[in-house]
Amino acid sequence: MADTSSARRVLRRYPVTLVLLAVTVLAPAVLHFGFGVRERALLSLLSGSAESVFRGGHWFSPVSGIFLGGGVLAAVIGAAGIIVLVSYSERLIGSARTALAYLVTGAIAIVVGIAVEGLLYASGESWGRHVYGTTLLEALVPVAGTIMVASAAAGPLWRRRIRVLGFATLLALLLFSGQPGDLHRLIAAVSGLLLGPLIAGRRPQTRFVRSSAHEVRTLIGVIVMIVAVGPVITMLSPHRLGPLSPLGVLFMPQATPQVAADRLDGPGPLLLSILPLLVLVLAARGLQHGRRAALVIALAINLLMAGLAAFYYGFLPGAGAEQLVDLSAAGQWELILGLAVSTLVPLAVALLLLLFRANFAVRIEGRRALLALCIVLGTALLGSGIYLAVGLLDPAAFAPAATPTLLVDDLPERFVPVGFLAEQSLDFVPVSAAARAVYLWVGPVVWAVLACTTFWVLHSPPREVAAGSAQRYRQLRHAGGGGSLGHMGLWPGMLQWTARSGQAAIAYVVVGRFALTVTEPVCAPEQRLRAIREFAAHCDERGRTPVFYAVHDEYLPLFDSLGWSSVRVGEEAVLDPASWSLVGRAWQDVRSSINRAGRAGIDTVWAAWSELSLSQKAQIGEISEEWVADRGLPEMGFTLGGLDELAEAETGLLLAVRADGRVEAVTSWLPSWRPAASAGAAPVIDGWTLDVMRRRDGSMNGVMEFLIASMMERAGRQGARFVSLSTAPFAGVGEPQGSTAERIRRFVADALEPVYGFTSLLQFKRKFRPRFEPVSVAFPDPVELPAIASAIVRAYLPGVSLRGGLRMAWDAREHSPGQRTPTT
Incomplete structure (x- = not known):
């Protein structure tokens, strides 16, 4: 009975998905088992192509070709696309709109695609001549259009992901494979993007949506991954008609009249073609984790690919006489354009990596990086030395006999994928076993070592952890140093400095020529000035x-004694759990929030990040990214945590969760410690500081008040001395007016207020009736205050200049939808 009711719910919720799935699976099966020997003739009649439409008059063939699939593998892939993408679309925009999107985008793709192929064929264009008679058996064409229509109804996070990743994948297929189905899928996706707001019933989103650093790393990593996998698409494609297929062909071991069989003997040439792509895949994965080493590796390989393609195809002045095409010959503009694109694409990826390099700041310990470099260079030098030694000691091992000049000239080719050498004639061939071994395996061994070293480097701990000072910083925190904000010094990307005595530590970040500390030193009071x-x-x-x-x-007199200047930059709201009470009319809003949560079945979950379920982690990520995407500036860093900082081991997470497991809001709390009561006893938590505070759009009104009140009760039971609601940067109460420093602070605060809501955050904290403790920035030279202000803004907005950040903030003010939800 339960199974029947579940099936009915699925049928009611996904009727379009189920119908399309049945047709996609059953149509090829009926054709195969129902018509037997006539299957091939019917398939030729019912499968669409430009030739069947224009010459045969089979106008129905493109439509029937979509549902026929094109074999078992195509049917399986089409069914998977329908199950995943069409069902998601149906959940977003409903069954009727999904069916309309499927039919409209599919029809547009068929009509426009067939028309483009016919026009290109009539004009004599080479790609049009190749695909004119190629059948279109492609179930994913309307699926691509449907998901792009549905993206108009998705939230900012998934709307961006669907469109960026979707078009990146479709373009990669078209560029590296170039089949008619690839073109039709892209046309369907473009039509879905343009018609999405109309079909989905949503207002067009014209405002630029900015990603968090975490999301930027993910998207760029995917783009690099596509470039790495693209040549594999070319290798597996039966026709290789895409404009970037020449780049993929360069990685393919291929026999031509100019290449002797010796160059293709054994698995070595195949490995030499695959290993560089594997290294690029590893680098793409490292980019997603913000690794600077991955940035360097990906940049170097893309520049190498661009340089080799330019050399091989004759675009470099020093390429020599042996080149694939005569660039001065007339009538070869199509070929020349395709070869140029193959050279420019990896160059464009390298430029993209350079532009977004600020998002990849996670470094490894210097000695580990030096060791990795020595391993790779040492292997390359050793392999090169063995190759040269074999040729010099036994010239007869090669035919004709090797000479030092020939060996040195041939050495770079040992490390280049064989496909790049297809048009290069051989100077000699190995004839002995030793010569054949070094000739075929020097390059693969070096690339294999590079792949292993890349994996090792990208899985090494960041430099600040490997240096050991982070561990000492944590020990001093447990001993009671660092105040309420000191735990931020353990976040990823922070640098920790330790005093010579080992009794004091400071966490900081480097921005230009400034070392900005996270807060005051982590040490005992008597160690502060030193x-x-x-x-x-x-x-x-x-x-x-x-x-x-x-x-x-309390630190300002110490800086005054050193002759330093200071400027107030915010207020920290501090609560006392021991005296916490919700009695009185002033607490009516908070009490109402608690009662409302009880009626809605919302409870709290307290856990570390590692203790959360996969579902809870995914929901927190979605809430966080939607919050970032809804603003006009990138996610702030420095003393404001984001998704990456939630995973710190000692950070506590307090979630508001419904009975069905839906996470409504998340807060993170940073611990502070006081010394143990006796030697050998465990340190005691002295207080908690609020960091991340984000709620799901449409969540219960007052959910943040409910979470903070719950945390106060928890802290009181633990015996914590304080609970800090943290600071609101650039917002303050009771600060002196009229000074230059205050005017700079207020100018920055007013510019960023429409985006981040610092003042509204401060007003939100006031309802808990805290005591406000001012926080300041101290610096040795007051003349440098404008530059310090710029450095602080750059620390909060990595990769964005002060001028650029204020300009984007002003633009966000113009497009601000209204009051922002208060958030740290």
Whole structure:
């Protein structure tokens, strides 16, 4: 009975998906089993192509060809696309709109695609001549259009992901494979993108949506992955008609009249073609984790691919006489254009990596990077030395006999994929077993070592962890140092400095020539002044200016004694769990939020990131990315945590979760410690500081009040001395007016307020009736205040200049939908 009711629910919810799935699976089966020997003739009649339409008059063939699939594998792929993409579309826009999107985008793709193929054939264009009679058996054509229509109804996060990743994949298939189905899929997707708001009943989204750094890394990593997998698409494609197929062909071991069989003997040439792509795939994965080493590797390989393609196809002045095409010959513009695109695409990817390099700042320890470099270079030098030694010691091992000049001239070709050498004549061939071994295997061995070293480097701990100072920083935190904001110094990307005595540590980031600390030193009170002086000397030795950010008033006399200046940059809201009470009219809103949560079946879940389920992690990621995408500036960093910072081991997460498992809101809390009561006893948590505070769009009104009140009760039971609602950067209460420093602070705050809502955040915190403790920035030279302000903005907005950030903030103000949800 339960199975029947579940089937009915699925049928009611996904009727279009089920009908399309049945047709896609059953049509090829009926054709195969019902018509037997006549299957081939019917398939030729019912499968669409430009020739069957224009010459045969079979106008119905493109439509029937979509549902016939084109074999078992095509039917399976089409069914998978319908199950995943059409069902998601039906859930977003409903059954009627999904059916309309499927029919409209499919029809447009058929009509426009067939017309383009006919026009290109009539004009004599080479691609049009090749595909004119090629059948169209492609179930994914209307699926691509349907998902693009549905993207208009998705949230900012998934709308961007569907469109960017979808078009990147479709373009990769068209560029590297170039089949008619690839063109039709892209036409369907473009029509779905243009008609999506109309069919889905949504207002067109014309405002630029900016990704968080986490999302930027993910998307760029996927783009690099597509470039790495593209040549494999060419290798597997039966016709290789795409404009980038020449780039893929260059990785294919191929026998031509100019290439002797010796160059293609054994598995070595195949490995030499695949291993560079494998290294690029590993680098793409490292890019998704923000690794700077992955950026360097991906940049180098893409530049190498562009350079080799330009050399091989004769675009470089020094390419020599042996080149694939005469660039001066008339009538070869199509071929020349395709070869140029094959050269420019990896160059464009390299440029993209350079433009977004600020998002890849996770470095490994210097000695580990040096060791990896030595391993790769040492292997290359050793392999080259063995190759040269074999040829020099036994010239007769090659035919004709090898000479030093010939060996040195041939050496670079040992490391280049064989396809790049297809048009290069052989100077000699190996004839002995030793010569054949080094001739075929020197290159694959070096690339294999590079692949293994890349994997090792990209899975190594970041430099700040490997240096060991982070562990000491944590120990000093457990001993009671660092105040309410000190735990931010353990976030990814932070640098930790440790005093010579080992009794003080400071966490900081480097922005230009400034070393911006996260907060005050982590040490005992008697160590504070000494730690500040020693850190300032450490910075001075390295040409950096120390700037102590977010320090409390108790530290200002220490900086005054050093002759430093200070400017207030915010207020920290602090609550006392011991005196926490919701009695009184002033707490009516908070009490109402708690009661509302009880009626809605919302409860709290307290856990570390590692203890959450996969579903809870995925929901938190979606909530976080939607929050970022709804603003006009990138996600802020420095002392404001994001999705990456939630995974820190000692960070506590307090979630608002419905009974069905839906996460409504998330808050993260950073611990502070006090010394243990006795030697050998475990440190005791002294307080908690609020960091991330984000809620799902459409969640219960007052869900944040409910979570903060729940945290106060929890902290009270734990015996915590304080709960901090953290600071609102660039927003303050009771600060002095009229000074230059205050005007700069207020100018930045007013510019960013429409995007991040610092003032509204401060007003939100006031309803909990906290005490406000000012935090300031201290610096040695007041003349540098404008440059320090720029560095602070760049620390919060990595990769964005102060001028650019304020310009984007002004644009966001113009398009602001209204009051922002308060958030840290």
